[in-house]
Amino acid sequence: MQIPSHIEQTIRRQCQNGSTFNAYIYDTSPLIKRIKYLNQIMPQGVEVFYAMKANPHPAFLDAAQKAGATGIEIASLGEAKKAVDAGFLPSQLIYTGPGKSPEELAWCVDNRIRTIHIESLAEAHRIQNLCDAANQTQDVLLRINANFDIHDAQTTFSGGSKKFGIDEEQLDIALPQILALDKLRFRGLHVYAASGVLNVDDLLHNCKLVFDLTKRIEAQYHNIVCDIIDFGGGFGIDYEETGHNFDPQAYASGLGDMIRQYGFENRQFVLELGRWLAAECGWFCTEIIDIKTSRSKKQVICAGGINHFRRPAALSINHPMAIVNLGRTKLFENQESIHQEKVYFGGPLCTSADKLANDVWIEEAHIGDIAVFGLAGAYGLTMSNTGFLSHALPKEIVVTNTE
């Protein structure tokens, strides 16, 4: 991995004061570029929302707004408040996720957010009761756990027994009950298949199945139109640097063709994207505290582990990485270092699960150097075990490239 020069300069500058360096460095320009690009190439009617679960840092929300995201996909009241603090209107918020509490739903109804995506009958009834009490209506989408999935995706959200949405097979029972709730304005469907999909054809195939499902539902219930169809997120990132990148242009043209083929030109389509927008905006940078050999393999121990960057361990992958050599004074003459070898990187936690990377080829590294993990802008700090062992949180440093 090549560390961009402004990121490396920031690391070197920050390390001058001598205290242990452990930080995320963010540059949100890829997110801005990508949202603008998608807004240009997507077919008429497709709206890009930022799924802030990928990175809720205010700089990311600010960037999403500047770039022209239609709004924010939220998954909690905490996210709703952060989005509003960043300047988004409640009418720009869409709320998906199982287990929304009564308080969370009440805030959404009171603030008239754009759509709540119903995950169960109990949730539908809670929203109806809140709306009844406030004498208002609420726009809703129905999240369906379709009976298809994308097999080779990193994480799947539909198919099989899932906690997300209502099973497609139960629609005959559930949908009439939901439609009978007079305070809910049924606007359409949410079917989110999978996260981390690199193959455009897989995602397009999912869109086709969702369109077929839409047609079946509309044929059966003549009084409803699904005028919003939400595909969730899913655009993948090539973490393992195989050269297979997600092709948004191919997705846009494929989706455009499909919209025309199904005669769906007058509908709205929602993309709730997190990873593909945010991953390239972040680097996790952590100081090498120790290097030692254990039974012929080098163990590199860093200041931060899965308490600060859990993704590689959680998904059993190595993120792209590089070392910033700082040439620091040795602690003792025979101190161990790394020279052209495959090594293990871990953090300071008392569990062997605390892995940052394994069998990764390193040219040269010494105690005091900085290990830099790329593509760390999405699902980084906030998906980590930050409370475990009570280490201080890493800094979050926002930079812009002025070159």
Ligand SMILES: Cc1ncc(COP(=O)(O)O)c(C=O)c1O
């Ligand atoms: C409901 C929902 N929407 C959007 C996303 C964002 O997905 P991605 O980061 O794959 O774009 C997620 C991720 O889990 C999600 O659960």
